[in-house]
Amino acid sequence: MIYDIFTAIILISAIVIAIIMIYKSFKAKKNKGKDCHDNCNCK
Amino acid sequence: MILSELQVNDQAIIVKIKGRGAFRKRITEMGFVKGKKVKVIKRAPLKDPVIYEIMGYEVSLRNSEASLIEVITELEVIKNTENTESKNLVNEEFLLQKATEKGKTINVALVGNPNCGKTTLFNHASGSQEHVGNYSGVTVDAKSAKFKHKGYTINIVDLPGTYSLSAYSPEELYVRNYIFSEFPDIVINVIDSSNIERNLYLTTQLIDMDIKAVIALNMFDELEKKGDKFDFEKFGKMVGFPVAPTVSSRGRGIHYLMDKVIELYEDNDPYYRHIHINYGNNIEERIKIIQEKIKQNISLTDKFSSRFLAIKLLEKDKNVNELIQVCENKSEILNTVYKSIEILEKSLKEDSETLVTDAKYGFIAGALKETYKDSPNLILKNSSKKIDSFLTHKLLGFPLFILIMWIMFQATFTLGKYPMGWIDNLVNLLGNWVNNNLAASSFKDLLIDGVIHGVGGVIVFLPNILILFLFISLMEDTGYLARAAFIVDKLMHKIGLHGKSFIPLIMGFGCNVPAIMSTRTIESRNDRILTILINPFMSCSARLPVYILIIGAVFPNHSGNILFSIYIFGIIIAALMAILFKKTLFKAKDIPFVMELPPYRMPTIKNTTKHMWSKATQYLKKMSGVILIAAIIVWALGYFPRETNYTKDYNNIKNSLKNELITQNSTTANIISINEKIREVNNSMKAEHLENSYIGRIGKFIEPVMSPLGFDWRMSVSLAAGITGKEIVVSTLGVLFQAEGSPGLNNQTLIYKLKNTTKNSTSKEKLFNPLTALSYLVFVLIYFPCIAAIAAVKKETGTWKWAAFTVFYTTALAWILAFLVQIIGKLFL
Ligand SMILES: Nc1nc2c(ncn2[C@@H]2O[C@H](COP(=O)(O)OP(=O)(O)OP(=O)(O)O)[C@@H](O)[C@H]2O)c(=O)[nH]1
Numbered sequence: 072m073i074y075d076i077f078t079a080i081i082l083i084s085a086i087v088i089a090i091i092m093i094y095k096s097f098k099a100k101k102n103k104g105k106d107c108h109d110n111c112n113c114k
Numbered sequence: 115m116i117l118s119e120l121q122v123n124d125q126a127i128i129v130k131i132k133g134r135g136a137f138r139k140r141i142t143e144m145g146f147v148k149g150k151k152v153k154v155i156k157r158a159p160l161k162d163p164v165i166y167e168i169m170g171y172e173v174s175l176r177n178s179e180a181s182l183i184e185v186i187t188e189l190e191v192i193k194n195t196e197n198t199e200s201k202n203l204v205n206e207e208f209l210l211q212k213a214t215e216k217g218k219t220i221n222v223a224l225v226g227n228p229n230c231g232k233t234t235l236f237n238h239a240s241g242s243q244e245h246v247g248n249y250s251g252v253t254v255d256a257k258s259a260k261f262k263h264k265g266y267t268i269n270i271v272d273l274p275g276t277y278s279l280s281a282y283s284p285e286e287l288y289v290r291n292y293i294f295s296e297f298p299d300i301v302i303n304v305i306d307s308s309n310i311e312r313n314l315y316l317t318t319q320l321i322d323m324d325i326k327a328v329i330a331l332n333m334f335d336e337l338e339k340k341g342d343k344f345d346f347e348k349f350g351k352m353v354g355f356p357v358a359p360t361v362s363s364r365g366r367g368i369h370y371l372m373d374k375v376i377e378l379y380e381d382n383d384p385y386y387r388h389i390h391i392n393y394g395n396n397i398e399e400r401i402k403i404i405q406e407k408i409k410q411n412i413s414l415t416d417k418f419s420s421r422f423l424a425i426k427l428l429e430k431d432k433n434v435n436e437l438i439q440v441c442e443n444k445s446e447i448l449n450t451v452y453k454s455i456e457i458l459e460k461s462l463k464e465d466s467e468t469l470v471t472d473a474k475y476g477f478i479a480g481a482l483k484e485t486y487k488d489s490p491n492l493i494l495k496n497s498s499k500k501i502d503s504f505l506t507h508k509l510l511g512f513p514l515f516i517l518i519m520w521i522m523f524q525a526t527f528t529l530g531k532y533p534m535g536w537i538d539n540l541v542n543l544l545g546n547w548v549n550n551n552l553a554a555s556s557f558k559d560l561l562i563d564g565v566i567h568g569v570g571g572v573i574v575f576l577p578n579i580l581i582l583f584l585f586i587s588l589m590e591d592t593g594y595l596a597r598a599a600f601i602v603d604k605l606m607h608k609i610g611l612h613g614k615s616f617i618p619l620i621m622g623f624g625c626n627v628p629a630i631m632s633t634r635t636i637e638s639r640n641d642r643i644l645t646i647l648i649n650p651f652m653s654c655s656a657r658l659p660v661y662i663l664i665i666g667a668v669f670p671n672h673s674g675n676i677l678f679s680i681y682i683f684g685i686i687i688a689a690l691m692a693i694l695f696k697k698t699l700f701k702a703k704d705i706p707f708v709m710e711l712p713p714y715r716m717p718t719i720k721n722t723t724k725h726m727w728s729k730a731t732q733y734l735k736k737m738s739g740v741i742l743i744a745a746i747i748v749w750a751l752g753y754f755p756r757e758t759n760y761t762k763d764y765n766n767i768k769n770s771l772k773n774e775l776i777t778q779n780s781t782t783a784n785i786i787s788i789n790e791k792i793r794e795v796n797n798s799m800k801a802e803h804l805e806n807s808y809i810g811r812i813g814k815f816i817e818p819v820m821s822p823l824g825f826d827w828r829m830s831v832s833l834a835a836g837i838t839g840k841e842i843v844v845s846t847l848g849v850l851f852q853a854e855g856s857p858g859l860n861n862q863t864l865i866y867k868l869k870n871t872t873k874n875s876t877s878k879e880k881l882f883n884p885l886t887a888l889s890y891l892v893f894v895l896i897y898f899p900c901i902a903a904i905a906a907v908k909k910e911t912g913t914w915k916w917a918a919f920t921v922f923y924t925t926a927l928a929w930i931l932a933f934l935v936q937i938i939g940k941l942f943l
């Protein structure tokens with residue numbers, strides 16, 4: 072029983088972390104994309 | 115805070131005056147000195163100019179001037195003080211103290227030619243770990259770090275290497291914009307002492323810009339080794355910049371360099387002065403005339419030296435042309451410039467740009483003539499040439515390159531085998547321990563089947579990856595990588611790319627993300643996108659674990675050769691795609707390009723171990739991050755739902771077998787065979803459960819698409835999971851191939867399980883036959899580069915279009931090629 076609670080906690084946190092990771096990578100993408108465009112004239 | 119941000123009646127203390135020399139001088143003469151109190155008296159109706167009170171006088175400043183003065187206000191100090199007690203104590207003295215503290219922060223930028231050791235200096239000074247390599251174009255982005263020196267906080271920024279500050283290539287523009295928009299307090303001009311003349315060209319441009327610079331004569335050891343003599347103190351006096359010799363790879367001279375930086379920052383340097391390079395009467399005359407016109411725009415000349423702008427305009431610099439657009443008399447300026455260029459070119463019969471460049475080199479030659487003595491000893495100078503006559507030989511060069519690559523992959527496999535085995539045993543010991551010491555529960559299953567099988571399956575490949583990186587790092591540090599680029603340059607031209615694209619491609623063997631970023635050194639946008647598009651075929655280190663696993667399971671006797679072939683196959687595909695793209699998407703002309711060949715350098719043990727160490731920690735971090743999370747999620751998808759309608763009553767069968775164990779007269783042979791049967795029943799049960807789990811349903815859903823390639827649902831799912839990172843293909847296989855191996859430590863490994871898995875429980879046909887394994891390897895090599903790489907493609911090309919294109923064309927290509935492997939293979943087998 073107690074072990075099942077452990078499992079549930081781990082699973083939920085894994086899912087939360089996964090969502091945060093995906094969210095973060097998208098956010099970082101946006102900023103940096105702009106940076107590159109301003110700075111290095113790569114057009 | 116900046117002075118121009120203050121409101122009427124606000125008071126503040128001056129922290130720092132930014133901007134170029136002449137501006138600072140004028141402002142200081144007006145009384146705006148560090149540590150003085152300044153008060154806003156009145157703003158003109160249009161907000162410009164503003165009247166300030168300083169040292170009892172009233173002075174008016176324009177906003178453009180005030181924006182270059184950094185101040186600190188009482189409010190700012192209170193906000194930043196956590197201690198409530200000292201909040202009440204904010205008096206003038208305290209404020210002054212804070213202002214001095216803040217004034218002791220120096221912003222320093224490293225500027226210099228490619229490969230002169232800027233990043234090495236940066237790493238040594240600040241304790242950072244940025245990438246260093248003995249070839250041009252390693253750094254493509256600004257990197258900053260902070261450290262303390264003699265009570266000062268130094269904010270140091272490493273910039274990409276540039277030969278000049280004209281606006282030809284993205285890097286040059288980047289560095290120039292950095293200097294113009296960030297106004298670093300001090301620029302450290304890093305110079306490769308073994309190549310002084312060419313490096314000083316950039317210095318002459320810094321002189322024109324009228325900024326505070328310290329020259330770091332880096333690689334001074336190489337100059338000494340050659341036996342040359344350089345009177346750098348005298349040279350420093352001549353050009354007006356303090357000079358400090360350094361050997362940044364060993365950390366020599368960096369303290370002294372920073373002392374000089376502080377001295378110059380505090381205006382205590384005896385040698386610093388702003389000199390004018392003499393461009394000859396004709397040009398000087400024209401510069402004067404243009405300068406007069408520019409000087410009418412004070413807001414521009416506060417920031418940029420009018421002389422610098424005039425020279426740049428004469429050089430037909432497009433970027434400065436844009437700067438001029440804000441001027442009211444811009445057409446007058448431009449007309450004067452056009453006329454001047456015409457006059458100069460007519461009378462001197464040369465392109466105006468060449469005239470300026472020649473004058474600069476003339477200045478350098480003159481300065482060096484008085485200070486630099488070549489050593490009569492020529493032998494040492496040519497050691498690089500001697501090695502090159504062999505390694506870049508017309509006929510031998512290419513075979514040697516292939517040989518070196520072959521050795522690299524053989525070593526990755528054969529040397530890596532041993533430590534890999536040790537780690538594998540450790541992982542299995544851990545698994546057995548958990549198995550014996552935890553009561554059966556979902557948590558135990560999560561630990562064993564999810565974490566240990568998933569992450570453990572990937573972690574064993576750490577040694578292989580480190581060996582591969584050791585080779586790449588050695589090639590980088592010795593300078594062989596630049597030669598390799600030179601060797602393949604001819605071939606690259608044939609496929610429509612030039613040698614400069616080779617370095618991003620080689621970096622792709624490590625990781626495609628920095629490789630895609632390093633394409634910034636390529637000027638032509640078309641070439642750049644082309645290089646980005648074919649980069650994913652360079653097999654990154656994340657794919658290595660998959661190869662080693664599959665090759666180890668199916669082709670144990672030819673492992674090194676197959677690994678080598680996979681990499682070569684990737685390169686061939688990249689070349690073919692490049693030719694195809696060049697013919698269809700990017701019809702562009704070749705641009706001639708000179709590949710710089712740096713001298714050979716001994717790699718330092720320190721640098722190499724640092725490199726390895728950072729790779730290892732990176733890998734382990736990935737294990738405990740993305741890969742762990744993915745393994746847990748894959749496990750959960752395979753664990754639920756718990757109820758399965760089994761086709762047979764497995765429990766019943768197991769019980770009857772167990773009864774047999776008890777009742778039978780127990781000869782050892784009998785016990786073993788019954789245990790074996792129980793194991794098989796267990797495995798079938800597990801397999802059936804997995805097939806009915808969520809992940810099984812997903813797998814069954816995509817299986818029809820993949821079955822022509824010979825992949826079952828588990829292989830298909832592992833490929834789908836692999837888009838988050840290719841190591842996850844392995845961790846997913848680890849979770850999905852849970853079937854118990856036969857007793858014995860070595861029989862628990864994933865390689866063993868893959869080797870013995872059959873297509874389904876009834877048939878004896880192996881799932882991973884050589885053909886399917888080959889299809890799988892080809893698919894993993896070519897399909898969807900990971901999400902991070904796609905993000906990098908988007909970032910560097912600036913549109914989603916190319917990112918989406920990369921996703922689709924690589925995956926489609928992977929499917930087609932894997933299918934071809936099946937078809938062609940069947941013809942031969
Ligand atoms: N002998 C010697 N080698 C050095 C010294 N400083 C750096 N190096 C080597 O020079 C090579 C280039 O160093 P980097 O720091 O990558 O050069 P960089 O100026 O940052 O190059 P880019 O980023 O390409 O512009 C490396 O192989 C260093 O190990 C030095 O003082 N003496």
Ligand SMILES: [Mg+2]
Nearest residue numbers: 232233252253
């Ligand atoms: Mg660098």
